[in-house]
Amino acid sequence: MSVAPSASARPGAKTLIVYDDRSVRWFMIASIFWGIVGMAAGALAASQLNFWQMNGKFLEWITFGLIQNEGLQYISFGRLRPLHTNAVIFAFVGNMMFAGIYHSTQRLCKCRTASDFLSQLHFWGWNLIIVAAAITLPAGLTRGKEYAELIWPINIAVALIWVVFAANFFWTLAKRNEPTLYVALWFYIATILTVAMLYIVNHLSIPTSLLHSYPLFGGVQDALVQWWYGHNAVAFFLTTPILGIMYYYMPKAAERPVYSYRLSVIHFWSLVFVYIWAGPHHLLNTALPTWLQLLGMLFSLMLWAPSWGGMLNGLLTLRGAWHKLRTDPVLKFFAAGVTFYGMSTFEGPLLSIRSVNAIGHYSDWIIGHVHGGTLGWNGMMAAGMFYWLAPRLWNTRLHSTKLADLHFWSAMIGILLYVGAMWVSGISQGLNLLATTDGGTTLAYPIFTETLKAIRPLMLARLVGGTLYLAGFFLLAYNIYRTARSGQPVDGTVEVAVEEHEPSSVMGPIRSFLNPPILTCGFALLFGCLWLFGGDYLRLLSIFGLILTILIAYAHFSARGLTWGRWYDQLLANALPFSVFTFAAAAIGGVVQILPTVLAYRPENVEDRIQVLYTPLELAGRDIYIREGCYNCHSQMIRTLVPDVMRYGEYSRLGESVYDHPFQWGSRRTGPDIARVGGKYSNAWHYDHTIDPRSVNVDSNMPSFPWLAEQETDIASLHAKLRVQRLVGVPYPEMTESEIAASTEQQARAIALDLRNAGKLIAPEKELVAVIAYLQKLGKSQAVGEAAAAAN
Amino acid sequence: MSPEPSGQPPHEDNLRPHTYDGIQEYDKRLPNWWLLTLYGAIAFAVAFWFVHYEASVVLPDGERVTQELNRVEAVKLAAMVDKLNDPYLWQASRNSAIVANGAATYKSVCQACHAPSLRGKAEDPKYIGANLADNAWLHGGQPTEIFKLVREGYLPRGMPPRGGQPLSDTAVLEAVAFVLSHHREGEPIVVEPPPVQ
Numbered sequence: 001m002s003v004a005p006s007a008s009a010r011p012g013a014k015t016l017i018v019y020d021d022r023s024v025r026w027f028m029i030a031s032i033f034w035g036i037v038g039m040a041a042g043a044l045a046a047s048q049l050n051f052w053q054m055n056g057k058f059l060e061w062i063t064f065g066l067i068q069n070e071g072l073q074y075i076s077f078g079r080l081r082p083l084h085t086n087a088v089i090f091a092f093v094g095n096m097m098f099a100g101i102y103h104s105t106q107r108l109c110k111c112r113t114a115s116d117f118l119s120q121l122h123f124w125g126w127n128l129i130i131v132a133a134a135i136t137l138p139a140g141l142t143r144g145k146e147y148a149e150l151i152w153p154i155n156i157a158v159a160l161i162w163v164v165f166a167a168n169f170f171w172t173l174a175k176r177n178e179p180t181l182y183v184a185l186w187f188y189i190a191t192i193l194t195v196a197m198l199y200i201v202n203h204l205s206i207p208t209s210l211l212h213s214y215p216l217f218g219g220v221q222d223a224l225v226q227w228w229y230g231h232n233a234v235a236f237f238l239t240t241p242i243l244g245i246m247y248y249y250m251p252k253a254a255e256r257p258v259y260s261y262r263l264s265v266i267h268f269w270s271l272v273f274v275y276i277w278a279g280p281h282h283l284l285n286t287a288l289p290t291w292l293q294l295l296g297m298l299f300s301l302m303l304w305a306p307s308w309g310g311m312l313n314g315l316l317t318l319r320g321a322w323h324k325l326r327t328d329p330v331l332k333f334f335a336a337g338v339t340f341y342g343m344s345t346f347e348g349p350l351l352s353i354r355s356v357n358a359i360g361h362y363s364d365w366i367i368g369h370v371h372g373g374t375l376g377w378n379g380m381m382a383a384g385m386f387y388w389l390a391p392r393l394w395n396t397r398l399h400s401t402k403l404a405d406l407h408f409w410s411a412m413i414g415i416l417l418y419v420g421a422m423w424v425s426g427i428s429q430g431l432n433l434l435a436t437t438d439g440g441t442t443l444a445y446p447i448f449t450e451t452l453k454a455i456r457p458l459m460l461a462r463l464v465g466g467t468l469y470l471a472g473f474f475l476l477a478y479n480i481y482r483t484a485r486s487g488q489p490v491d492g493t494v495e496v497a498v499e500e501h502e503p504s505s506v507m508g509p510i511r512s513f514l515n516p517p518i519l520t521c522g523f524a525l526l527f528g529c530l531w532l533f534g535g536d537y538l539r540l541l542s543i544f545g546l547i548l549t550i551l552i553a554y555a556h557f558s559a560r561g562l563t564w565g566r567w568y569d570q571l572l573a574n575a576l577p578f579s580v581f582t583f584a585a586a587a588i589g590g591v592v593q594i595l596p597t598v599l600a601y602r603p604e605n606v607e608d609r610i611q612v613l614y615t616p617l618e619l620a621g622r623d624i625y626i627r628e629g630c631y632n633c634h635s636q637m638i639r640t641l642v643p644d645v646m647r648y649g650e651y652s653r654l655g656e657s658v659y660d661h662p663f664q665w666g667s668r669r670t671g672p673d674i675a676r677v678g679g680k681y682s683n684a685w686h687y688d689h690t691i692d693p694r695s696v697n698v699d700s701n702m703p704s705f706p707w708l709a710e711q712e713t714d715i716a717s718l719h720a721k722l723r724v725q726r727l728v729g730v731p732y733p734e735m736t737e738s739e740i741a742a743s744t745e746q747q748a749r750a751i752a753l754d755l756r757n758a759g760k761l762i763a764p765e766k767e768l769v770a771v772i773a774y775l776q777k778l779g780k781s782q783a784v785g786e787a788a789a790a791a792n
Numbered sequence: 793m794s795p796e797p798s799g800q801p802p803h804e805d806n807l808r809p810h811t812y813d814g815i816q817e818y819d820k821r822l823p824n825w826w827l828l829t830l831y832g833a834i835a836f837a838v839a840f841w842f843v844h845y846e847a848s849v850v851l852p853d854g855e856r857v858t859q860e861l862n863r864v865e866a867v868k869l870a871a872m873v874d875k876l877n878d879p880y881l882w883q884a885s886r887n888s889a890i891v892a893n894g895a896a897t898y899k900s901v902c903q904a905c906h907a908p909s910l911r912g913k914a915e916d917p918k919y920i921g922a923n924l925a926d927n928a929w930l931h932g933g934q935p936t937e938i939f940k941l942v943r944e945g946y947l948p949r950g951m952p953p954r955g956g957q958p959l960s961d962t963a964v965l966e967a968v969a970f971v972l973s974h975h976r977e978g979e980p981i982v983v984e985p986p987p988v989q
Contacts, residue, residue: 107813108812108813110813178812180810182812182813182815183817248813248815251815251816252814252815257805257807257815257816257817257818258815258816258817258818259818259820260817260818260819260820260821260822261808261817261818261819262819262820262821262822263820263822264817266822270830285853290844290845290852290853291845294840294841294844294845298836298837298840298841299837301833301836301837302830302833302834302837304829304833305826305827305829305830305833306830308826308829309822309826312823312826349833438867438960439867440863440864440867441864441867441868442960442962443958443960446957446958446959446960446963447900447901447957447959448957449900450900640853640854640856640857641857642857642860642861642864645857645861646864646958647958648958651853651854651857679947680952680953680956681950681952681956682920682947682949682950682951682952684920684950685905685920685950685952685956688920695904695918696904696905697904698899698900698903698904699900758920758950759913759917759920
């Protein structure tokens, strides 16, 4: 596309543009710092799974008895694991992504970032949020939803800072001196818009106090929204921005052209459209309605090719530059990163097949899968980008290629050890837990801890692998530090001719929307939705409509394909319609899944069974359960699998968690499922098990929770909490503060008395009593008819 | 993918006209195997949806599980021969293989409450389980009565069914045989009835 000189400026006038590389340097340094913090937290958490003493008792040893405790609440696994995940996702990859986006966007737009103030605000805002997270998560302040644990005031800050980022980015696009958008920018646009949508919807909640809130959605609705968010945090926070970064830095480092533009087009749009539908694959074989499970599985399978499109475009860009891998650490890291991306995106669809998922879900296989993506794809791409950037940002040479090579091999061996151990661990424990004998009539391994004992050596191998990876990252930090010290910070410059978009390249709304590609996509989507939700005749009609649309699209593309290409070229010069289409492609899957779920699966529509409401004391106990992060290791969802039912009791019904705000179905069974634990053990058993799990189960790796017997339950906040529960749709009756106090006191006294009869002395005010009350309620439900009768 | 001299695009390729900050793009056609994967996955998805959702050939998850569990129960019922009587259990308690299996189950499940010595509370108040080594029994001391109690539990006193683990009947039997191996047939039995709750 040719560019005409501006009419207002002198034709051919050139201006010198100085890029803002200071922000890039800061984001990069922050990313390295938080990367070390986050990975160290991960290594500590991993050690806790092997050695329960790492939950606090080890402090007693290293201080020679000065600090006496059986478990320190601030570093207990349930609180540390969210700190690890939040730190590596939002702090490490977040800052890395911002460094890459700020650096490459300026160069791809040939203009300085629109506002230095917004860049600074973005940097400080984001990193202060991370500091706030690092304080609140160990303190036990959490929303109880994975990767969405941060409390509501911080949520608002995140949303605001994201808007700052978006404003800065789109403003820069508007000011660009480059007529069209390069593929990296497409991925950045998709990232910014989609993450905003996901984050806001999954964080909708109503505060009960300054530090606590209940999510708007509960039960199955919350589960669906959570994994729509959780899965697409992986898609649009850990994948699309890094793909954009790959598209800029890979050809730069390889000094080779990108392999295929049309592959970029096809894989970008299919990836953005398909990814968002795949969330329910985190809920396979659960109480989630079948049509959603099937959509989750099938779209995950269809995601395989789009993902591999990105891998191909990355790896094949190296054609003609493979020999450079021998000498250039940057390309080494990039090639490994993209390869791990390909491996993870093959493994993901595989794990989404319902029968495979029956083994892998709740097991270490998922942990291995995730780390293949994060350590392999995100970590390696980050390292490659940092090694490429540092010499350019400080105008010098990389301090040591040898050290970078050492980092590469340390990281590579670390990942392989980690992922390999987790595969073996996950598959063997998954198979053990599902195994039956005597013609399928009894469980082969009825004792849960027997299966845990079998994977302990593998969990240790994981710790070693993770530590090796972290050690490599220290080498990176040192290498970058020495590189920076050997040079001077320098901001890149470019001389550009003053340019103006060709008038003919500006697209009006009619040309944007009324054209064959958009019309056929629109009709295909319309007929697809009618097929999903229509009545009998409408469905039949819509299937014919869908086939007809595809045939027309195919015929038109065969005959007049060039017009499609020209339209797309023109679209690339128009950031606004491009962004609108990107957002629409990413939003549609969520709308189709979430809207019907929110409308249909409400408490009043529940068939079969519905859960009995928690008493105020049980609700308080539940909030303590969430505070301690118990959901990180205990699921509350018995799947529709025979071995699950044999082990834990009847499969969980949709109505049995319908009042749970937030839902607690869990994602990993480091311990057994507890959906029906209520009434299974005595209060005294729970007392012993919570304070010292090994006193009732010698092989347990659960942390001890001695502080629950010391701290007092927060009864004062219950009035506000019950009010919010009513607001989000839980049918609690109005209760005055004194009624709540009386109810909690009565129930707590009864439990404390029962415990005293068993020789356990505890005051009824203690948190442990509330937790026991909650645990004994789990699995209590009634037939829907009874519930209605009781209400009237 | 043989190494090619850098900077020399393979001659069959056409580069896109535009350059972005020095980055060029080929426009190579999509690999056939990749297209096959894409179209294959879409075709599979449509077919799978038809079979599992539209055609209702496959049972809904809940019904499938219920059906399978019915089958399991039928097999179990058929296998239940009337061998569980007191002499049979006494005999089992003298079989070293059965007692060894029972000892292992006792160690991982029962011992936490009933103490390694079987003496439970009498050993140390920190144990919450009853004394299994003396002649006083809360719920009847005949072998079949002990077996029934272990199988069904008695929560008011803190005894969960099957010790709180999904143990098979065989495992329960072995554990009971292990306990009985500490007793003699015909020894005096004192029964204290459980308190009324």
